[in-house]
Amino acid sequence: xxxxxxxxxxxxxxxxxxxxxxxxxxxxxxxxxxxxxxxxxxxxxxxxxxxxxxxxxxxxxxxxxxxxxxxxxxxxxxxxxxxxxxxxxxxxxxxxxxxxxxxxxxxxxxxxxxxxxxxxxxxxxxxxxxxxxxxxxxxxxxxxxxxxxxxxxxxxxxxxxxxxxxxxxxxxxxxxxxxxxxxxxxxxxxxxxxxxxxxxxxxxxxxxxxxxxxxxxxxxxxxxxxxxxxxxxxxxxxxxxxxxxxxxxxxxxxxxxxxxxxxxxxxxxxxxxxxxxxxxxxxxxxxxxxxxxxxxxxxxxxxxxxxxxxxxxxxxxxxxxxxxxxxxxxxxxxxxxxxxxxxxxxxxx
Amino acid sequence: xxxxxxxxxxxxxxxxxxxxxxxxxxxxxxxxxxxxxxxxxxxxxxxxxxxxxxxxxxxxxxxxxxxxxxxxxxxxxxxxxxxxxxxxxxxxxxxxxxxxxxxxxxxxxxxxxxxxxxxxxxxxxxxxxxxxxxxxxxxxxxxxxxxxxxxxxxxxxxxxxxxxxxxxxxxxxxxxxxxxxxxxxxxxxxxxxxxxxxxxxxxxxxxxxxxxxxxxxxxxxxxxxxxxxxxxxxxxxxxxxxxxxxxxxxxxxxxxxxxxxxxxxxxxxxxxxxxxxxxxxxxxxxxxxxxxxxxxxxxxxxxxxxxxxxxxxxxxxxxxxxxxxxxxxxxxxxxxxxxxxxxxxxxxx
Numbered sequence: 001x002x003x004x005x006x007x008x009x010x011x012x013x014x015x016x017x018x019x020x021x022x023x024x025x026x027x028x029x030x031x032x033x034x035x036x037x038x039x040x041x042x043x044x045x046x047x048x049x050x051x052x053x054x055x056x057x058x059x060x061x062x063x064x065x066x067x068x069x070x071x072x073x074x075x076x077x078x079x080x081x082x083x084x085x086x087x088x089x090x091x092x093x094x095x096x097x098x099x100x101x102x103x104x105x106x107x108x109x110x111x112x113x114x115x116x117x118x119x120x121x122x123x124x125x126x127x128x129x130x131x132x133x134x135x136x137x138x139x140x141x142x143x144x145x146x147x148x149x150x151x152x153x154x155x156x157x158x159x160x161x162x163x164x165x166x167x168x169x170x171x172x173x174x175x176x177x178x179x180x181x182x183x184x185x186x187x188x189x190x191x192x193x194x195x196x197x198x199x200x201x202x203x204x205x206x207x208x209x210x211x212x213x214x215x216x217x218x219x220x221x222x223x224x225x226x227x228x229x230x231x232x233x234x235x236x237x238x239x240x241x242x243x244x245x246x247x248x249x250x251x252x253x254x255x256x257x258x259x260x261x262x263x264x265x266x267x268x269x270x271x272x273x274x275x276x277x278x279x280x281x282x283x284x285x286x287x288x289x290x291x292x293x294x295x296x297x298x299x300x301x302x303x304x305x306x307x308x309x310x311x312x313x314x315x316x317x318x319x320x321x322x323x324x325x326x327x328x329x330x331x332x333x334x335x336x337x338x339x340x341x342x343x344x345x346x347x348x349x
Numbered sequence: 350x351x352x353x354x355x356x357x358x359x360x361x362x363x364x365x366x367x368x369x370x371x372x373x374x375x376x377x378x379x380x381x382x383x384x385x386x387x388x389x390x391x392x393x394x395x396x397x398x399x400x401x402x403x404x405x406x407x408x409x410x411x412x413x414x415x416x417x418x419x420x421x422x423x424x425x426x427x428x429x430x431x432x433x434x435x436x437x438x439x440x441x442x443x444x445x446x447x448x449x450x451x452x453x454x455x456x457x458x459x460x461x462x463x464x465x466x467x468x469x470x471x472x473x474x475x476x477x478x479x480x481x482x483x484x485x486x487x488x489x490x491x492x493x494x495x496x497x498x499x500x501x502x503x504x505x506x507x508x509x510x511x512x513x514x515x516x517x518x519x520x521x522x523x524x525x526x527x528x529x530x531x532x533x534x535x536x537x538x539x540x541x542x543x544x545x546x547x548x549x550x551x552x553x554x555x556x557x558x559x560x561x562x563x564x565x566x567x568x569x570x571x572x573x574x575x576x577x578x579x580x581x582x583x584x585x586x587x588x589x590x591x592x593x594x595x596x597x598x599x600x601x602x603x604x605x606x607x608x609x610x611x612x613x614x615x616x617x618x619x620x621x622x623x624x625x626x627x628x629x630x631x632x633x634x635x636x637x638x639x640x641x642x643x644x645x646x647x648x649x650x651x652x653x654x655x656x657x658x659x660x661x662x663x664x665x666x667x668x669x670x671x672x673x674x675x676x677x678x679x680x681x682x683x684x685x686x687x688x689x690x691x692x693x694x695x696x697x698x
Contacts, residue, residue, distance in 0.1 A: 093589050094613045099638055102613030104589075167640065240442050240453075264443045264451035267642070273635065280629045286622065286644040289448055291516065293616070293640030 002349070003124025004330045008324055009047030012331045017056070020120060025071035026089075028132030030081060034152050035061035035123045035133040037330070037337050037345045038085075038274060040184050045334050048275070059085040059109035060155035065136075066126075074133040080143055081136040083122065083129065084300040085156045087113060090134030096174060100300035101253065105131065118300045122155075123330055126349045137303040143311070148190035149318025149346060150310040151335025153187065157297025157307055157344070158317035160271045161187030161248065165195055167269025167294035168244035172196035175237055177261045178218070180248030181209040183320040184271060188246040190315050193217030197244070201236060203229060203257070209343060212319060226253070230260040243267060247294070250275050262290045264344075270294035321346040351698070352473025354681045356403045358396030361680045363456060365404070369469060369477035374420035375438075377481030380431060383501050384410035384472045385670065386694045387434075387683050388531050388623060394683050397624070407472025408434040408458035409504035411497060414485075415475075423482040427586040429492055430485040431656075432471065432478065433649040434505045436462060439483030449649035454480065469636070471504075472679055474698045486652040498667025498695060499659040502536065506693070507655055507666035508648025509620045510597065512537030514544055516643035517593035517620025523546030524586055526610045527567070529597030530558040530671040532693040535565055537595040539664050542566030546593070547608070550585060552578060552606070558692060561668060579609040590615060596643070599624050611639045619643035 003017045020029055035058050043049045044057070065079045075081065088095050088103035095103050107113030110121035113130045120127045129135055143151055150158075152236055160185050170176055176197045177189045181204035192200050192217060193216065202218035203225070210221045224232045234241055243261035250272025257346045259267045259281050271294050309315045323342040325333050327349045336342035352366045369378055384407050392398045393406070414428045423432065437444050437452035444452050456462030459470035462479045469476045478484055492500055499507075510533050519525055525546045527537045530553035541549050542565065551567035552574070553559045559570045573581045583590055590612035596603055599621025607617045608630050620643050634641060658664045672691040674682050676698045687690035 093587050095611065097614050099612075099614035102589075102637060238442050240451075263446065263448075265446045265448035265647075270635070274631045280631055282623045282629055285641070286619070288451060289644035289647070291640065291642030293642065294635070295635045295638035298614075298638070 001125040002327065004056045004057050004327070005054050006044055006051055006120060008051055009045060012045065012334045014330055017124070020126050022067060022069045023117065023128065023332060024130065025069040026073055026131050027069040028065050028075055028129045028136065028332050029067040030063040030083070030127050030129050031066045032061045032063040032122065032125055032127055032349055034148050035331050035347045036152055037123070037347070038156055039184070039337070041334070042338055045338060053138045055110055056121030056124065057110045058121040060152060061122035061127060062152050063127070067118055068132065072132050075136060075138055079138040081138050082151055082154050082256050082303055083127070083136055084303060085109065087119060087130050087135045088300055090300065091130045095124065095134065098298055098301040100298045101296045109313045123327065125327070125349060135300070137300070137307065139307065145203065145262070147310065147318070149321045150316055152346065153317035153320060154299065154303050154306055154310060156299060157183040157320060158187045159302040160184045160189065160297040161246070162191040162306060163297035163299070164246040164248055164269040164271040164294055165191035165244070167271070168246055168267045170195045170197050170244045170316040173198045175231055175242040175246050176200045177242045177245045177246065178202045179245065179254050179258045179261070180272060181206055182248065185246070185248035186212055186320050186343070187317050188248050189218050190317055192246065194243070194309065194315060201233060201242070208322070212343070215319065225257070229257055233261040237263065240264065244269065248272050256281065259284055259290055264290070267291040267293055271297055320344045324348060350580060351676065352476040353406050353470060353676070354403050354670065355393055355400055355406045357400055358394060359393065361683045363677055363679055364668055366473070369475050369553045371418045372466065372477065373479065374418040375480050375482065376418040377414050377421055377424055377478045377485065378416040379412040379432070379476050379478050380415050381410045381412040381471065381474055381476055381698055383497050384696045385501055386472070386686050386687070386696070387505055388533070390683070391490060394687060399569050400486065404459055405470030405473065406459045407470040409501060410471035410476060410503065411501050412476070417481065421481050424485060428487040430487050431503050431652055432476070433498055433508070433652060434458065436468060436479050436484050437649055438480045439649065443460045446650065447647055447650040449647040450645045465583040472676065474676070484649070486656065488647070496659065496667070498670045499665055502666035502669060503648065503655055503659060505648060506532040506669060507536045507539065508651040509646040510595070511540040511651050511655060512646035512648070513537045513595040513597055513620040513643055514540035514593070514610040515620040516620070517595055517616045519544045519546050519593045523593050525549045526582055526591045526594045527551045527597065528594065528603050528607045528610070529542055529621060530555055530562060531597065534595070534597035535561055535669050535692070536666050537563050537597050538565040538567050539666055541593070543658065543664060549584060550591070557671070561692070565667065574606070577608055578665055582610045586612065586681065589613065593618065597621050605630060608633055608639055613637045613639070616642055639684055669693045673697060
C-alpha cells in the first residue's frame with residue numbers, strides 16, 4: 001500500500017509501506033477514503049518541530065472499516081468511520097471527563113501508542129486504528145459523496161473551532177471575535193454561529209477567506225492587525241471588547257490580539273498551538289478578569305453532536321477544503337498549504 | 350479625624366487628617382465602624398510596590414452613612430454599609446457585566462477616582478465614598494456586633510475566595526484544591542463548600558490555619574509543597590488531579606502547583622495577584638486543557654448574594670479575623686500580618 005512519509009523539513013514522499021495488520025484485539029483496519037493536511041503538519045514540514053527519522057504523517061481521515069480485532073464490539077466491517085486526530089479508549093478517567101486528548105491509553109497518528117507501539121499516519125491508503133471502539137465514530141449509513149468533506153472536517157478543524165467557542169463560553173447573544181482565518185478559524189465562525197452568537201467579527205486580510213467567513217456567519221471583517229486591529233475591535237464593541245474571543249493561530253501576536261479584544265470578564269478560547277508560550281500577558285488577564293480556556297481539542301467528544309448537523313446540512317465545514325488532490329500528489333498539497341494558496345487540502349487515495 | 354497613612358515601606362502611621370466633606374453630589378460620608386488590613390496592603394509595606402509620597406491606605410471597611418450628596422438616591426443616613434475594595438458606579442457597561450473592578454468611572458481607596466480626585470483610604474475614622482449608590486451595599490437592619498467581622502469580610506476576602514471558586518467552575522460534586530492558607534484561601538474553602546464541592550483539599554503548613562480550614566469545610570490538608578505537593582494532590586485525585594483548583598497566593602510557585610493539581614479539562618480559578626507573571630506554564634495549560642479564569646475580584650457583584658448567608662449564619666467568614674486592635678495600633682497590625690502571626694487583623698476606630 002501507499003502512504004505519506006516525512007523524511008525531513010520540506011521532504012514529503014509517497015512511499016510503498018507494508019500493508020497493515022491487526023496487532024491487538026482492540027485494533028481495526030480502515031481503508032482510507034479521504035484524508036487531509038493540517039496546519040500543524042506544516043510544523044515538521046517547516047522544521048519548526050524536528051524530524052529525527054522518517055515516519056508516517058497525517059492525523060485526519062475518514063474511511064471504511066475492513067477488519068476488526070477480536071475485542072472490537074462497537075464497529076463492524078463496512079462501516080464508514082471518522083477518525084479524530086488522536087487515539088483514545090474513550091473509557092479512562094480523562095476520556096470520561098470528555099478530554100480524550102489526555103487519554104491514559106491513547107496515542108498519536110504517525111507517532112506511538114501508550115505502550116510505545118508505532119501508530120500509522122492518516123495520509124495513506126490504509127490505517128491500523130488502535131483502541132478502535134474508543135477512537136472511531138461510525139456513521140450509520142454510507143454518506144453521500146458531497147458530505148464526505150464535512151465529515152472529514154470533524155476529524156479535526158470543525159471540532160477544534162467548536163472547542164475554541166466552548167472555551168470562550170460562546171452562547172446565545174454572545175459577541176464574538178475570531179482571530180485567525182485558517183480552516184480552524186473559519187470553523188470557529190461556524191461553531192460560534194451554531195452556539196447562538198449574536199455578532200461575529202472575523203479578523204482576516206485574505207479575500208477568499210473573508211468570503212468563506214461571511215458564508216459561515218461572520219458579520220464583520222477586520223483587516224487591521226496589531227494596535228490598529230485592537231482599536232478597531234474595541235470600537236466595534238462599545239469600547240470595551242467582545243464577550244468571547246476565539247484564538248485560532250497560536251502566535252504571541254495573535255494571543256495579544258485575542259486578550260486585548262476581550263472585554264473585562266470575557267473569555268479567550270484558544271486552540272492555536274502556542275508556538276513559544278513565553279509571553280502570555282498575565283497581568284492584563286488578571287487585571288481585566290479575562291479568562292483563558294482551551295487547549296488541544298478533544299474532538300472525539302464533539303463528533304457525535306456535530307455529526308447530525310453535518311448530515312442534515314445545517315453546517316458545512318467541508319467548504320474549508322478548497323483543493324482536492326490525489327494522495328500521490330501529497331507533496332504538492334503541503335506546498336499549497338505552506339504558501340497559503342490553499343486553505344485546506346483534501347487527499348483522495 | 351484620625352486615619353492611617355503610609356509614608357514608606359515599613360512606615361505606617363496614624364495621623365490627624367482633615368475631616369472629609371461631600372465633594373460631589375454622588376458622594377456619601379461614612380463613619381467607619383470596622384476596617385482591616387489586607388495581604389495586598391503588605392506590598393507597599395514591604396516595598397514590593399513603591400510608595401512615592403505619603404498617602405492614605407486601606408480598602409476594606411464597614412460603617413454607617415452619616416451624610417449623602419444631593420444625587421444619592423439608594424442610601425440614607427444611619428444605614429450600615431459594606432464598602433467593596435474598589436469604587437464603582439454599578440451602571441457602566443463593565444459593571445452591568447458584573448465586573449465592577451473595571452468600572453469605567455471607578456476608583457481606588459487611597460488612590461484616585463476616574464477624574465483624578467484623591468480617594469480616602471479605608472483604615473480611618475471616616476471615609477468620603479465616591480459613587481456611593483454604586484459602591485456601597487446597605488444592610489437592611491443594624492447588624493449584631495458578632496456579625497460585623499463577617500460583613501467586613503465581604504468587602505474583600507470572602508468575595509475574592511468566591512471569585513476563585515466561580516473562576517474554577519466549582520459546582521455540586523466538584524473536587525477542589527485550594528492553594529494558599531491566607532484569609533482569601535480560607536474564604537475560598539468556604540466558597541467551594543457553599544457551591545457544593547464534594548471534596549476540598551487545602552494546602553497549608555500552619556496548624557491554626559489548617560484548623561480553621563477544616564472548620565470551613567476542608568476535608569484533607571496537604572502540607573507538602575513543590576513536586577511532593579503535586580504528587581500528593583494527584584495521588585488524592587485518581588492520579589489525574591482535581592476538577593477545580595483555587596489559586597489564592599500569586600507567586601509563580603503557587604501557580605505552578607495550581608496548574609499541576611488540575612486534571613485535564615479542569616480549571617484554575619486564580620485570585621492571587623500575580624507577582625511576576627512571567628512564568629505561566631502555557632504549554633502545559635494547552636496540552637492538558639487546563640483553563641485559567643479569574644483576576645481581581647469584582648466583590649461588589651457578589652455581596653448581595655453572600656450577605657444573606659452571613660446574616661443567616663450559614664457561613665462565617667469573619668472567623669478569619671484572629672486579631673482585633675484599636676485603629677491607633679495599626680502599625681502593630683501590619684507587623685502581625687507581615688510576620689504571619691495574624692491571619693487577618695480587624696481595626697476598630
